[in-house]
Amino acid sequence: MIERWALVSGLRGDLETYDLVQRDLKKTRGVTALFVLGDLVGPERNCDALLDRLRNPHRGDLKPDCIYGWWEEQLLAERGFRGERKADALRLSQGEDAVSALLNAVNPSHLKWLASLQFGFIELDCALIHGSSSDVGDNLTSETSPLILLDRLTRLNVNRLFTARSTKQFHLELTGGGINSQVKDLNGKREQQQEVPKRSVIGIGAGLNYTLYDIGSDKTHFLTAGSKTNPKGKGFV
Amino acid sequence: MNHAIISCLHANLPAVEAVLNDIDKQGIDTITCLGDLVGYGPQPNEVVELIRKRGIATCQGCWDEDIIDGLNACECSYPSQLAERRGHLAHQWTDDQLTDENKSFLASLPTSLRRDRLLFVHGSPNSQHEYLLPDMDAFAALERVETAGADILFCGHTHQPYVRELRDGSIRVRLQNAEHGNDQGEELTLPMRKIVNAGSVGEPRHGSTNATYVIHNDATDEVEIKEVAYDVGRTCQAIVEAGLPKVFAWRLSHGFEFAEQAEDASHVCER
Numbered sequence: 001m002i003e004r005w006a007l008v009s010g011l012r013g014d015l016e017t018y019d020l021v022q023r024d025l026k027k028t029r030g031v032t033a034l035f036v037l038g039d040l041v042g043p044e045r046n047c048d049a050l051l052d053r054l055r056n057p058h059r060g061d062l063k064p065d066c067i068y069g070w071w072e073e074q075l076l077a078e079r080g081f082r083g084e085r086k087a088d089a090l091r092l093s094q095g096e097d098a099v100s101a102l103l104n105a106v107n108p109s110h111l112k113w114l115a116s117l118q119f120g121f122i123e124l125d126c127a128l129i130h131g132s133s134s135d136v137g138d139n140l141t142s143e144t145s146p147l148i149l150l151d152r153l154t155r156l157n158v159n160r161l162f163t164a165r166s167t168k169q170f171h172l173e174l175t176g177g178g179i180n181s182q183v184k185d186l187n188g189k190r191e192q193q194q195e196v197p198k199r200s201v202i203g204i205g206a207g208l209n210y211t212l213y214d215i216g217s218d219k220t221h222f223l224t225a226g227s228k229t230n231p232k233g234k235g236f237v
Numbered sequence: 238m239n240h241a242i243i244s245c246l247h248a249n250l251p252a253v254e255a256v257l258n259d260i261d262k263q264g265i266d267t268i269t270c271l272g273d274l275v276g277y278g279p280q281p282n283e284v285v286e287l288i289r290k291r292g293i294a295t296c297q298g299c300w301d302e303d304i305i306d307g308l309n310a311c312e313c314s315y316p317s318q319l320a321e322r323r324g325h326l327a328h329q330w331t332d333d334q335l336t337d338e339n340k341s342f343l344a345s346l347p348t349s350l351r352r353d354r355l356l357f358v359h360g361s362p363n364s365q366h367e368y369l370l371p372d373m374d375a376f377a378a379l380e381r382v383e384t385a386g387a388d389i390l391f392c393g394h395t396h397q398p399y400v401r402e403l404r405d406g407s408i409r410v411r412l413q414n415a416e417h418g419n420d421q422g423e424e425l426t427l428p429m430r431k432i433v434n435a436g437s438v439g440e441p442r443h444g445s446t447n448a449t450y451v452i453h454n455d456a457t458d459e460v461e462i463k464e465v466a467y468d469v470g471r472t473c474q475a476i477v478e479a480g481l482p483k484v485f486a487w488r489l490s491h492g493f494e495f496a497e498q499a500e501d502a503s504h505v506c507e508r
């Protein structure tokens with residue numbers, strides 16, 4: 001039997017979008033897990049209703065497993081959950097107004113729960129992280145240097161890294177290559193050869209754009225919630 | 238032109254003097270120091286003052302950073318809990334000994350120095366606490382040099398000198414599930430890069446008691462690892478007299494750190 005994961009990110013308080021995703025998933029065969037890879041909150045709208053729903057799923061909802069993302073990091077930092085650090089990255093990129101909008105968008109009663117969320121999940125040989133192990137804000141795309149992508153996979157020692165920060169959908173496979181290295185020390189010289197491991201980095205999208213991942217066949221499907229004509233969605237219903 | 242790179246002096250004055258002497262004898266006048274002026278050893282003020290007096294360009298090491306910022310690194314700075322306890326003792330002792338002036342000198346040190354295509358750091362471009370071991374994943378090693386925009390990366394921190402050349406690298410990639418049918422894939426050719434670890438002047442762990450440092454020729458890119466004998470007994474005696482853990486003296490007289498290799502060298506402290 002098919003077993004697949006659904007991966008969502010960048011909801012930023014949008015309950016309507018989440019509802020559309022849940023409706024889609026109800027019509028999809030074989031979905032055993034729903035991972036929400038961060039950015040549950042954002043400054044654009046009040047996020048409390050979405051957070052309530054994520055924390056207390058409706059009957060029939062696929063139960064979401066959430067991690068925190070870049071926006072949660074900014075919120076938690078500003079609210080004093082990150083030691084000395086404040087929402088510096090947000091302040092720098094979008095100014096003081098965005099910081100206050102973010103603070104206003106989330107009722108403080110949710111902070112403890114948000115602070116309890118993990119940085120990432122390791123499932124099977126896959127890492128599920130908002131950015132990468134290097135940083136929650138690490139913006140990986142299919143254009144990122146393969147050397148950096150390989151480094152991010154190596155740091156976690158996983159075969160697949162699911163990332164959300166860039167909001168892009170892509171599935172980039174490392175298919176081959178290698179490197180020679182020579183080490184010289186006081187004991188002499190030695191040569192080493194290393195091959196590129198078969199690994200991949202998958203961008204899962206954001207908002208309405210979400211991803212299904214078939215565990216058995218290692219296939220990704222990039223979908224848009226609520227769209228009747230999902231070009232690659234045939235066969236899911 | 239030849240220039241010398243020294244690292245991890247660790248308050249061992251006789252070793253520092255012997256190495257500087259060896260460099261002077263060869264008529265080399267550009268010296269770069271990769272930090273860890275203090276820690277473990279018995280003469281932190283003397284070593285810092287010697288480096289200051291000679292005007293040696295220096296970047297900040299992990300010990301220099303911890304003395305300034307306090308020990309707020311996670312336990313990952315130490316390879317074992319025992320090493321951590323001894324490390325804390327040495328930290329406290331060094332903190333008590335160092336003059337305010339020498340502390341502010343350590344605080345003023347940059348985390349990296351750059352001269353054209355050469356980059357000088359203590360641990361790695363990411364952190365003073367990251368170990369770039371000679372056998373670490375070659376792609377990850379190359380990534381450190383490449384992301385930092387350097388041709389040659391000089392580092393220390395492992396106390397084991399080595400020269401690593403990374404070449405003939407390539408990575409093939411293919412977009413699966415591409416928008417326009419099947420992607421043919423492409424190949425990225427990786428540049429040749431070098432990592433040079435200067436070893437340690439004051440606390441060698443390469444198997445002998447000699448101090449180590451390196452000489453690089455910036456015209457030919459030849460690198461020579463140098464070993465210098467010094468009066469180990471003098472330093473060991475000063476360690477015992479200072480009341481520092483005796484194991485530091487024992488280690489110096491044996492030339493390696495017994496059972497204290499980092500278990501997960503790739504771990505980067507995320508405090």
Ligand SMILES: [Zn+2]
Pocket residue numbers: 245246247273298394395396
């Ligand atoms: Zn050191």
Ligand SMILES: [Zn+2]
Pocket residue numbers: 273298299300359365394395
């Ligand atoms: Zn160090």
